[in-house]
Amino acid sequence: MDILIDWWNLMAYDYIGSWSTVSGHLANTYASKENPESTPYSTDAAIAEYLRQGVHPGKITLGIPLYGRAFVETEGPGQPYMGVGQGEWERGVWDYKVKMLPFRDSVSH
Numbered sequence: 001m002d003i004l005i006d007w008w009n010l011m012a013y014d015y016i017g018s019w020s021t022v023s024g025h026l027a028n029t030y031a032s033k034e035n036p037e038s039t040p041y042s043t044d045a046a047i048a049e050y051l052r053q054g055v056h057p058g059k060i061t062l063g064i065p066l067y068g069r070a071f072v073e074t075e076g077p078g079q080p081y082m083g084v085g086q087g088e089w090e091r092g093v094w095d096y097k098v099k100m101l102p103f104r105d106s107v108s109h
Helices: 043-052
Strands: 008-011 060-063 067-069 093-095
Touching: 008 043, 043 060
Parallel strands: 008 060
Antiparallel strands: 067 093
16 A cells, blocks of 8 residues: 555544553653553554554654643553543543643652
């Protein structure tokens, strides 16, 4: 199929979110060796699979998020959470324009 198209759009985001059982990274490049539960998918693994299937590397275009996902009442990435909390345009989703998370005791990882 690669010879029939000009490029492949790889959705390199939403690897984890409100549908997940643990908090984690939205669009990580690599899987975490120290905390694999926080990165069940990775862009590196997706690209490797595309290449394995014969896709020309110059035809892969990455879609990246301009937003972040929030998890509340969690001990951090790879850990269970109790909800996604507030959001800007969807619960638990914060647009790139938001400078600081509006949560009391917010933690960045």
